[in-house]
Structure formats: C-alpha cells, structure tokens
Amino acid sequence: MLGPLLVELAYDFDTSIAVVGQLAAATFITWGITAPLVGPISDTYGRRPVLLIGLLLMALGVLGAGAAWSYGSLLAHGSLPALDQPCFLPL
Numbered sequence: 200m201l202g203p204l205l206v207e208l209a210y211d212f213d214t215s216i217a218v219v220g221q222l223a224a225a226t227f228i229t230w231g232i233t234a235p236l237v238g239p240i241s242d243t244y245g246r247r248p249v250l251l252i253g254l255l256l257m258a259l260g261v262l263g264a265g266a267a268w269s270y271g272s273l274l275a276h277g278s279l280p281a282l283d284q285p286c287f288l289p290l
Contacts (some may be wrong), residue, residue, distance in 0.1 A: 212270040222277050229281035237285040253286025
C-alpha cells in the first residue's frame, strides 16, 4: 500500500521516487528471509512469545517510521514490521 505515498515520501525526504520505491523491496526481502525462521522458532518457544515479540516489533517499526528523520531511518524502521509479519502467518 505504498504506491499512493511514493511521491509525497520522495518530496519529504528529498529523494527520487525510484529510491523510495526500494522501501517495498526491502520489506519483501526482509519478509522472505525471516519467514522460514519463524516456524521452527515458534515450535521451540511456543506461539504466544512469538506473537508478542511480533507485536512489539510491529509497534516499534510503525512508531519509528512515523518519526523517521531521514530516508535511511525510514528504511530501517520500515523493515521492522516485515520481521513480524511471518510471526502471524504460520498460525
């Protein structure tokens, strides 16, 4: 759902639309790396701790992305919610 915001984000962070489009790629790459790891972790430690950690990561990522001061910080904070999405999918 980043498409409509690309122009505004590019303007706010003084960068090109193509560079801001990398936010989606970073999210999908992070998601792809963590997805195979979450299943065995939830089998070992249980579903509840994995869900709670996922919820914490989502909250930190959304708050950090909302307070981003540069494109790099937006990229870093925007990748945090991608770490938690696989926590909810296997369930």
